Amino acid sequence: MFRVLTLNNISVRGLERLPRDRYEVASALSDPDAVLVRSADMHSIDIPSSVIAVGRAGAGTNNIPVARLSELGVPVFNAPGANANAVKELVIAGLFLAARNICQAWDYARQLTGSDEEIDVAVEQGKKKFVGYELPGRTLGVIGLGAVGVEVANAAHLLGMRVLGFDPQITVQRAWQLSSGVEQALSLDDLFSRCDMVTVHVPLLEGTRGFVSAARLRLLKEKGVVLNFSRAGIVDESAILEALEAGKLGAYICDFPTRLLKNHPKVVALPHLGASTGEAEENCAIMVADTLKDFLENGNIRHSVNFPEAVLPRTPNATRLSIANENVPNMVGQISTALAQASLNIADLLNKSRGGLAYTLIDVDGSVATPVLEQIRKIEGVLNVRAL
Numbered sequence: 001m002f003r004v005l006t007l008n009n010i011s012v013r014g015l016e017r018l019p020r021d022r023y024e025v026a027s028a029l030s031d032p033d034a035v036l037v038r039s040a041d042m043h044s045i046d047i048p049s050s051v052i053a054v055g056r057a058g059a060g061t062n063n064i065p066v067a068r069l070s071e072l073g074v075p076v077f078n079a080p081g082a083n084a085n086a087v088k089e090l091v092i093a094g095l096f097l098a099a100r101n102i103c104q105a106w107d108y109a110r111q112l113t114g115s116d117e118e119i120d121v122a123v124e125q126g127k128k129k130f131v132g133y134e135l136p137g138r139t140l141g142v143i144g145l146g147a148v149g150v151e152v153a154n155a156a157h158l159l160g161m162r163v164l165g166f167d168p169q170i171t172v173q174r175a176w177q178l179s180s181g182v183e184q185a186l187s188l189d190d191l192f193s194r195c196d197m198v199t200v201h202v203p204l205l206e207g208t209r210g211f212v213s214a215a216r217l218r219l220l221k222e223k224g225v226v227l228n229f230s231r232a233g234i235v236d237e238s239a240i241l242e243a244l245e246a247g248k249l250g251a252y253i254c255d256f257p258t259r260l261l262k263n264h265p266k267v268v269a270l271p272h273l274g275a276s277t278g279e280a281e282e283n284c285a286i287m288v289a290d291t292l293k294d295f296l297e298n299g300n301i302r303h304s305v306n307f308p309e310a311v312l313p314r315t316p317n318a319t320r321l322s323i324a325n326e327n328v329p330n331m332v333g334q335i336s337t338a339l340a341q342a343s344l345n346i347a348d349l350l351n352k353s354r355g356g357l358a359y360t361l362i363d364v365d366g367s368v369a370t371p372v373l374e375q376i377r378k379i380e381g382v383l384n385v386r387a388l
């Protein structure tokens, strides 16, 4: 029986993928094998030592201590692309909110008083304050051309915008998905200096923290717009406030209300709604439950943010060993020596590495006795061993 601890509500469609006869899933349980999470902050909790996998039903993993879990040989899985359409739709809505001053105009209409005739007069007098602009002919800069960024760039291009993209690590898959009408910016500064609107779709990392900075906002065209549906920390909030106050920035549309910005008249701050559609919640939960299940039952690794992809079909009548280890020389040599000394035959083997981590799947004919597993566990550099 695998024990799975949920730290957030996870769509039931995903949880259904973990059959009850083999999985106990609950928001409170001791000694879990795995954790399922959305945005709960795992930096501030003690992660039980029984945990061998963490699944994020979503994209961003900055709420998870990935480096610490890597040191323990624990893979962290996410659901790449599973909520991208939901985020794209909200970002496109954000472009219109900014271009047409929709929230400010709606606030104005809601506070009108008097008879319908008096309201009509106020409407016709007041509407000039909310004159907006249309998107064709405007330039949108998309920073980060991953699952979300590519969808946003393509949709904005279809709306008639000129679109510039910047992502020095764009993958071949995303490059194929990107509309040929999207132009390449040479640098962040190049992008900011050529755009009316800029939207960020990068993970929050040390290298991206605060990279929408005062200096870059100064490069943006007058009355520019910044959209941030990635993470609050990616923009320098005091620089945003300063640019709004100076009239340089026309609007800041984001998914992260903060005390500094949430009530500013030119800010629209939504309560982290990017991935909050029934469809995205289901897609994410199903994807992450499937990858978690395949890891727990077969040791296969797909969609991990810290481990290499490692998928090996199971050999009949074999015991599968799943071994996480440091990526140093002679690990496979020492492991296979331990198996040979126990007269065990290797039927199939896969060894993959990523950065400082390596991962080995070995199908061994017959069963593997506990002392052999103990011997492998004792090899210096081995982080985790399971027999499945």
Ligand SMILES: NC(=O)C1=CN([C@@H]2O[C@H](COP(=O)(O)OP(=O)(O)OC[C@H]3O[C@@H](n4cnc5c(N)ncnc54)[C@H](O)[C@@H]3O)[C@@H](O)[C@H]2O)C=CC1
Binding pocket: 058, 059, 060, 061, 080, 081, 083, 084, 087, 143, 144, 145, 146, 147, 148, 149, 166, 167, 168, 169, 170, 171, 174, 201, 202, 203, 204, 207, 208, 229, 230, 231, 255, 272, 273, 274, 275, 276
């Ligand atoms: N508001 C919400 O509810 C949601 C927010 N997000 C946020 O959006 C982020 C992006 O999501 P996805 O597109 O699904 O992730 P992704 O991993 O598919 O794409 C991220 C892209 O950013 C690029 N990148 C990384 N550092 C960069 C840099 N310094 N400059 C330019 N590009 C850089 C990567 O090469 C990658 O292509 C997530 O990390 C998460 O923080 C994602 C989904 C929902």
Ligand SMILES: O=C(O)C(=O)COP(=O)(O)O
Binding pocket: 038, 039, 057, 058, 059, 060, 061, 083, 272, 274, 275, 276
């Ligand atoms: O997938 C992401 O990165 C998100 O920000 C979505 O977060 P959520 O699952 O809605 O708490």
